[in-house]
Amino acid sequence: MTVEHPSAPSESPRESPVASSADATANPARPTRTAAVIPAAGRGVRLGPGAPKALRTLNGTPMLVHAVRAMAASRYVSLVVVVAPADGAGEVKSLLDEYEHALPERTEFLVVPGGDTRQESVRLGLKALPDDIAAVLVHDAARPLVPVDTVDAVVEAVRDGAVAVVPALPLADTVKQVEPRPHGTPEPVVATPERALLRAVQTPQGFDRAVLAHAHATVPAAGDGATDCAGMVERLGRPVVVVPGHEEAFKVTRPLDLVLAEAVLARRRANDGF
Ligand SMILES: Nc1ccn([C@@H]2O[C@H](COP(=O)(O)OP(=O)(O)OP(=O)(O)O)[C@@H](O)[C@H]2O)c(=O)n1
Numbered sequence: 262m263t264v265e266h267p268s269a270p271s272e273s274p275r276e277s278p279v280a281s282s283a284d285a286t287a288n289p290a291r292p293t294r295t296a297a298v299i300p301a302a303g304r305g306v307r308l309g310p311g312a313p314k315a316l317r318t319l320n321g322t323p324m325l326v327h328a329v330r331a332m333a334a335s336r337y338v339s340l341v342v343v344v345a346p347a348d349g350a351g352e353v354k355s356l357l358d359e360y361e362h363a364l365p366e367r368t369e370f371l372v373v374p375g376g377d378t379r380q381e382s383v384r385l386g387l388k389a390l391p392d393d394i395a396a397v398l399v400h401d402a403a404r405p406l407v408p409v410d411t412v413d414a415v416v417e418a419v420r421d422g423a424v425a426v427v428p429a430l431p432l433a434d435t436v437k438q439v440e441p442r443p444h445g446t447p448e449p450v451v452a453t454p455e456r457a458l459l460r461a462v463q464t465p466q467g468f469d470r471a472v473l474a475h476a477h478a479t480v481p482a483a484g485d486g487a488t489d490c491a492g493m494v495e496r497l498g499r500p501v502v503v504v505p506g507h508e509e510a511f512k513v514t515r516p517l518d519l520v521l522a523e524a525v526l527a528r529r530r531a532n533d534g535f
Pocket residue numbers: 299300301302303304305306307308314315344375376377378379380382383400401402403404512513514
């Protein structure tokens with residue numbers, strides 16, 4: 262069952278993400294739970310005309326439902342906050358109620374309206390978190406197929422003391438830094454960064470809640486804009502670590518990605534009846 266606004270935290274059967282039972286005994290007021298914030302308020306311009314991207318279907322199920330299920334599948338996650346298009350929170354809430362049967366029973370869900378940018382949407386999602394949340398995952402609705410092992414690996418790195426964790430993969434392509442020119446005009450190459458030192462970053466990104474909240478309170482929403490939450494934490498001078506990502510955690514951005522996502526689901530169905 263979803264609610265549109267934060268409620269008093271319910272007792273969670275999920276595993277405590279940060280504090281040990283000894284800590285909890287010493288200080289029962291200490292936050293312990295892990296929440297996932299899913300920014301899902303984007304339009305999906307690069308995907309082309311149609312419904313907002315998070316509501317487009319993969320194998321008949323909205324991408325957002327796949328993403329929510331991926332977060333709720335983690336034994337560490339006891340609350341999922343979905344950040345819906347500003348004018349679509351009611352529709353998203355109804356959608357999650359409709360797919361309740363497909364989501365783990367014991368996960369709590371909230372739906373809040375989003376903003377004009379991903380950064381603003383994440384900030385609004387963070388604002389909705391109850392006090393007992395110690396660790397936060399931020400996960401793109403546009404990465405609906407991330408495997409649960411990747412989600413768990415991110416949470417575990419946060420449990421082990423990292424304040425910011427990103428899943429990432431080495432690059433297959435060589436990358437060039439260019440001097441940008443209008444589309445269609447050849448762009449001069451400025452440098453070729455050493456590929457072995459580069460990683461392509463995915464989500465969910467995991468954070469100590471206080472550190473992420475500080476980043477969102479400090480880094481300006483406009484201007485040179487961070488393209489991910491970890492980049493905002495880096496700007497605070499706090500360390501960010503990388504854990505292995507997964508090729509199925511790719512972002513659905515352009516039409517070809519929909520084809521790939523459907524193919525991944527077909528392979529999962531063939532392999533294990535997912
Ligand atoms: N104002 C926004 C913009 C983006 N997002 C979310 O941030 C994630 C990553 O963004 P992206 O893939 O760029 O999605 P869109 O902004 O929808 O894509 P596009 O840039 O093609 O319009 C997506 O889950 C998207 O819904 C959001 O919550 N609020």
